[in-house]
Amino acid sequence: MNFFDIILFPFRWIVSAVLWVFHELFTAIGLDPAWGFTWVLSIVGLTLVMRTLTIPLFLKQIKSMRGMQELQPEMAKLQAKYKGKKDQLSRQAMAEEQMALYKEHGSNPFAACLPIIVQMPIFFALFQVLRSVPKAAENNESIHVLAPNLVHQFNDSTIFGAPLFSTLMEPGSGNHAATITLALIMIVAMSATQFITQRQLTARNMSDSAKESPMYRQQQMMLYLFPLIFAIGGINFPLGVLIYWTVSNLWSMGQQWWVIRNNPTKGSQAERELNERRAAKGLPPVGMTKQQHEEKLAEQRERAAAGQRQQPVSKKRQRQQTKKNNG
Amino acid sequence: MTSPLTPEQILARAPHEYNVPRGVVQAVLRAPQNLCIALLKLYRTIVSPLYGDVCRYFPSCSAYALEAFTRHGAVRGLGLTVSRLLRCHPWAAGGIDRVPSGGREFVSLADTPKIVLLNHPNLVRDHAHDCPARHHAAQGANAR
Numbered sequence: 405m406n407f408f409d410i411i412l413f414p415f416r417w418i419v420s421a422v423l424w425v426f427h428e429l430f431t432a433i434g435l436d437p438a439w440g441f442t443w444v445l446s447i448v449g450l451t452l453v454m455r456t457l458t459i460p461l462f463l464k465q466i467k468s469m470r471g472m473q474e475l476q477p478e479m480a481k482l483q484a485k486y487k488g489k490k491d492q493l494s495r496q497a498m499a500e501e502q503m504a505l506y507k508e509h510g511s512n513p514f515a516a517c518l519p520i521i522v523q524m525p526i527f528f529a530l531f532q533v534l535r536s537v538p539k540a541a542e543n544n545e546s547i548h549v550l551a552p553n554l555v556h557q558f559n560d561s562t563i564f565g566a567p568l569f570s571t572l573m574e575p576g577s578g579n580h581a582a583t584i585t586l587a588l589i590m591i592v593a594m595s596a597t598q599f600i601t602q603r604q605l606t607a608r609n610m611s612d613s614a615k616e617s618p619m620y621r622q623q624q625m626m627l628y629l630f631p632l633i634f635a636i637g638g639i640n641f642p643l644g645v646l647i648y649w650t651v652s653n654l655w656s657m658g659q660q661w662w663v664i665r666n667n668p669t670k671g672s673q674a675e676r677e678l679n680e681r682r683a684a685k686g687l688p689p690v691g692m693t694k695q696q697h698e699e700k701l702a703e704q705r706e707r708a709a710a711g712q713r714q715q716p717v718s719k720k721r722q723r724q725q726t727k728k729n730n731g
Numbered sequence: 732m733t734s735p736l737t738p739e740q741i742l743a744r745a746p747h748e749y750n751v752p753r754g755v756v757q758a759v760l761r762a763p764q765n766l767c768i769a770l771l772k773l774y775r776t777i778v779s780p781l782y783g784d785v786c787r788y789f790p791s792c793s794a795y796a797l798e799a800f801t802r803h804g805a806v807r808g809l810g811l812t813v814s815r816l817l818r819c820h821p822w823a824a825g826g827i828d829r830v831p832s833g834g835r836e837f838v839s840l841a842d843t844p845k846i847v848l849l850n851h852p853n854l855v856r857d858h859a860h861d862c863p864a865r866h867h868a869a870q871g872a873n874a875r
Contacts, residue, residue, distance in 0.1 A: 461821050491739045497852035500827060503789035507826030515785045517792040517819040605783055626780040 415529030420548035422450045423533070427554065440561040443568060447534075447644055451651040454526060455659075461519050462659065468511045475509045476691065534644045538569045563643070572639040583643065590646040591638035595631030597653035601660055602627050738855045745845040748772070748801040750835065763805035771797045787825030790850040792816055795830055797846045802834035 426449035431437045435445075482505065486498040506512040536547055541559035546552050561568050564586065565579030572587040638646060668674035668690075679689040688697030717725070736744075749765050752758040775793050786792050795815050800808035811830065818828070829850065837843040840858050848855050 464821050491742075492849065493738045493742055493852045493855055496849050497856065500789045500852060503787075503826055506787075507824050510824060512787045512823075512825040514787045514825065516787050516821045516823065516825075517785060518816055519821065520782060520785060521816055602781070626777070630781065 412525055412529045412532060415525045416533050417548045419450065419526070419530045419533045420550050422453055423447070424549045424554070426450060438557050438561060440563040440568060443558055443561045444563055444647060447647050448651050450530070451648050451655070455652065455655045458519060461515065468513055475505060478505055530648055531645055534642060566643060568644045569642045571642050586643055587638065587646060590650045591635055594638065594646065594650050594653055595634045597650070597657045598630050598634060599627065601653065601657045602630065604660055604664055741840060741855050741858070742845065742848055744841070745843060745848050748797060748844040748846050764800055764808065767800045767805055767808060768797065771800060787819055787823055788828045790829070792819050794846060794850055795828070798830045798850050801844055801846060802830060804834065
């Protein structure tokens with residue numbers, strides 16, 4: 405066991421335990437334990453558990469995004485200060501001042517790195533567990549919680565005739581056409597969901613000022629590179645891993661769609677769309693009370709009605725006019 | 732030193748982060764540090780854009796890690812990085828959190844690697860503003 409394996413051990417154990425629980429559950433409700441779809445559903449269950457665990461973090465983030473509205477005036481000042489400065493150092497200096505501001509107000513809109521970093525070993529562990537199934541079956545071994553008989557069953561299970569542990573490059577002993585078709589469909593789905601999620605994030609939920617940064621250009625480049633990476637990686641992944649990845653991407657896409665729709669970034673395309681929808685329902689724009697909004701509208705209406713600027717009038721004429729009106 | 736360099740030019744000319752060894756022994760000793768720097772740079776080009784801005788601190792965790800490994804080497808760099816990652820959780824207030832000073836010394840601004848400049852943006856901006864007194868200012872800011 406190398407260093408990497410030792411770190412991943414607890415994660416592998418958890419992954420195998422979750423798979424086992426779901427398999428027992430589906431067997432208990434009457435599904436055939438050896439049926440391929442029972443195992444596919446177990447993998448889907450595992451994905452959903454992993455993603456559900458991160459929901460509290462996600463809700464916390466939404467809550468702090470709402471808290472952002474208090475520091476809008478100061479944030480606007482900061483944006484004005486750095487307006488039009490597109491070089492990397494100015495962007496960094498602005499990020500620095502922003503962070504100081506968030507800390508001062510005790511609300512931070514970012515999700516934090518730790519939860520994201522923790523999800524990576526889970527994915528690697530899942531990958532290792534699923535990849536070790538064929539070998540463990542061959543050697544009649546158990547995989548942590550999964551007993552040898554379950555490992556055999558898992559290894560022999562097929563969906564539409566394609567073994568769960570076949571890859572596009574090595575379709576194994578099952579129906580090759582089925583493996584290839586399923587793998588291709590999932591690689592396309594995976595790339596498409598990843599592309600859509602990324603594009604939504606960058607195109608619709610970034611403020612216009614953030615779009616000027618060099619980071620944005622890099623993100624745009626990755627947008628087109630990622631489907632390619634998936635496609636290259638995907639041909640070597642067993643179908644079981646592809647199922648996990650596709651379901652996980654679908655979840656991200658849905659989750660993000662929901663956030664962008666309801667809690668868009670200030671000054672982004674999505675925020676303009678949200679305010680249009682709110683206006684159609686007769687609600688004030690985000691971050692304004694009904695009264696504030698009405699005052700603003702009244703002011704605008706007044707200005708529009710006035711049309712032309714009132715000509716300045718001398719004090720003498722003013723007096724004359726009031727006299728005339730009163731008289 | 733009459734350098735009319737703009738901040739962008741200074742950044743563009745900044746040296747890389749790797750700790751270039753002199754001799755075989757040093758190359759072996761510095762291999763873990765340089766390997767970690769390479770991996771972090773790879774992470775920052777490929778994985779970071781995937782998530783967008785997530786970090787609750789300035790500099791971000793990966794920028795902090797890269798500077799920590801660049802300045803302090805593999806062992807201390809790893810320790811600093813792990814402790815920073817543990818601090819970057821959803822209940823942390825965030826804010827400005829810089830890599831502790833010390834470790835490798837960068838004599839002038841021209842010797843300072845890009846990541847250090849990016850993590851101390853005012854270093855370069857102050858430098859561009861007042862040329863004569865900058866050296867001490869830069870070192871002072873560096874130590875902060």
